Amino acid sequence: MKIGVVSRPDKPEALGVVREIVEYLSQRGVEALVEAETALAAGAPGGSIGLGDMDADLIVTIGGDGTILRTAMYLERPETPILGVNMGSRGFLTEVLPEDLKPALDRVLDGDYELEECIKLSSRSLDGGRSFPDSLNEVLIASSLPSKMLDLRLGVDGDNLLDIQADGAIVAPPTGSTAYNLSAGGSILAPGLEAMILTVICPYSYFRSIVVPTNSRITIGLLKPKVDALAIIDGQEYAILEPGSTIEVWKSEHRASFVRFKSFYKRLGRRLTFRRVQ
Numbered sequence: 001m002k003i004g005v006v007s008r009p010d011k012p013e014a015l016g017v018v019r020e021i022v023e024y025l026s027q028r029g030v031e032a033l034v035e036a037e038t039a040l041a042a043g044a045p046g047g048s049i050g051l052g053d054m055d056a057d058l059i060v061t062i063g064g065d066g067t068i069l070r071t072a073m074y075l076e077r078p079e080t081p082i083l084g085v086n087m088g089s090r091g092f093l094t095e096v097l098p099e100d101l102k103p104a105l106d107r108v109l110d111g112d113y114e115l116e117e118c119i120k121l122s123s124r125s126l127d128g129g130r131s132f133p134d135s136l137n138e139v140l141i142a143s144s145l146p147s148k149m150l151d152l153r154l155g156v157d158g159d160n161l162l163d164i165q166a167d168g169a170i171v172a173p174p175t176g177s178t179a180y181n182l183s184a185g186g187s188i189l190a191p192g193l194e195a196m197i198l199t200v201i202c203p204y205s206y207f208r209s210i211v212v213p214t215n216s217r218i219t220i221g222l223l224k225p226k227v228d229a230l231a232i233i234d235g236q237e238y239a240i241l242e243p244g245s246t247i248e249v250w251k252s253e254h255r256a257s258f259v260r261f262k263s264f265y266k267r268l269g270r271r272l273t274f275r276r277v278q
Helices: 014-027 037-043 065-073 098-107 266-272
Strands: 002-007 029-037 047-049 058-064 083-088 116-123 132-137 141-144 150-156 159-166 168-172 195-201 207-215 218-223 230-232 236-242 247-259
Touching: 002 014, 002 037, 002 047, 002 065, 014 037, 014 058, 029 037, 037 047, 047 236, 047 247, 058 065, 058 098, 065 083, 065 132, 116 168, 116 230, 132 230, 132 236, 141 150, 141 247, 150 168, 150 230, 159 195, 207 236
Parallel strands: 002 029, 002 058, 029 047, 058 083, 083 247
Antiparallel strands: 116 132, 116 247, 141 168, 141 230, 150 159, 150 218, 168 195, 195 207, 218 247, 230 236
C-alpha cells in the first residue's frame, strides 16, 4: 500500500506531523510518498513527488480545508481517498485531529472506515473557450473591483432565470455548500444529494439561491459592459473575465472521496459551533 502525504508547508506544527507520519508508516511497512513541496519544507524522508504524479492508495493531508482543496484539484487520480488532519480553523472537510492520526491510520489499514464520495463541478468560459479545473467547493464569479456590483444574467438549462445586481455568484456542490455558499446565505446540501446550488452574494433583490439537479447546466453571464470580473475556482485558480463573458457550470465526471469515521451531521454540528472535532 502507498500513502501520500501533503501538508501546509508554512506551518511548523504541520511539518512535525508529517515527519511523525512517515516514521509511523515505515514502522507499519507502508510506503510513504511525500509531496515535493511538503518534503522540501519538512526535510522528510521518503519519496518526494508532485501531486500531479502521485499514484497512491490514500492521501493524508495535514492543514485545513485549503490544503484539501489544493490536493483534490491537482491529484493525478481525483477519486483517490483523502484523510484530512485538521490543523486549520474550522476544517469542514477534515476528519481527525493530529493526536488521533495514528489510531485513524490503523483503522484505515484495517479497513475500518467509510468512504464519502463527493460531487465535483466542471466549468468553462463560453466566450473564450477556456476550461477551468474541476471544483470541489465552488465556482465563484466576483467583481475584480471592491465595492463594485455586477449585473448578472443567471440561467439554467438554456432558460434565463433572472437578471440581477449582486456582488457575485457562487455555484457549489454539496461539499462546498458549507463554505462560502453558507456564508452568503445559501442552504446546506447533505452529502449524497445529486444537486448543486446557485447562490448570489449580497443581491439587490429578494432572490438568494436555488438548488438544481446535477443533470442541469448553470450559466452566469456578465451584463454590465464596463465591469470586469474574476472566476475563482476553489480559491486556487483565478481567471479574468471580460465584460460580456458567460461561465457555464455542470457536474464533473470526476468525484472526490474522503475517509470518514463520523456521520455528516455529527461533524456538521461541531463545525457550525466552531468547536474542534472530538
